[in-house]
Amino acid sequence: MAGMGQGSGLAERVAWELHVELATRIAVVPLPEGEGLLVEAVASLDELGVRCRRVVQRLRPQPYPDSVGFRVESLARRLLVDLVDPFLRRWKPETTAWTERRPPGAGPLEHEAAWTEATVLRAELGRLREQLRPIAVELAELAGAAPLTVSAG
Secondary structure, eight states: OOOOOOOOOOHHHHHHHHHHHHTTTTTOOOOOOTSSOOHHHHHHHHHHHHHHHHHHSSSSOOTTTSSSSHHHHHHHHHHIIIIHHHHHHHHHOOOOOOOOHHHOTOHHHHHHTTTTTTTHHHHHHHHHHHHHHHHHHHHHHHSOOOOOOOOOO
16 A cells, blocks of 8 residues: 555554545545536445445454554544435435436436435535545544545635
8 A cells, every 4th residue: 555654554454445435435525516426426425335334344343542443443433423324314315216207318417407406415515525534634644644635625
């Protein structure tokens, strides 16, 4: 892993893997107005949750609050339980339902542009991004690496 020392332990590797998942997805990468599909952004967050759980399961339970493993577990829990899961509970069913109502001949972007909830979803996605960005940065720090993304844009 680029930027990580040879002797990196499991907790540091898990922190880096979680950082990469966050830093390379819509979770912290902005979705400019009029670009991309919101349904794909929601699907990316759903996949982020799956991958995050899979990566964190490799860690042994960490009893020491000052350990890297404990901090990684705490960040992963906040990421999933407090932020991504509630977002998905609200928006995954709504985006799925709207997508299923797309009329024949209508393109996905055109159909999404007609959705009255699209602006609300974009705004909530922006708020989620602002909450996830510091987690991504802290995970990189715990991994002993520079963050892949640090801009606030």
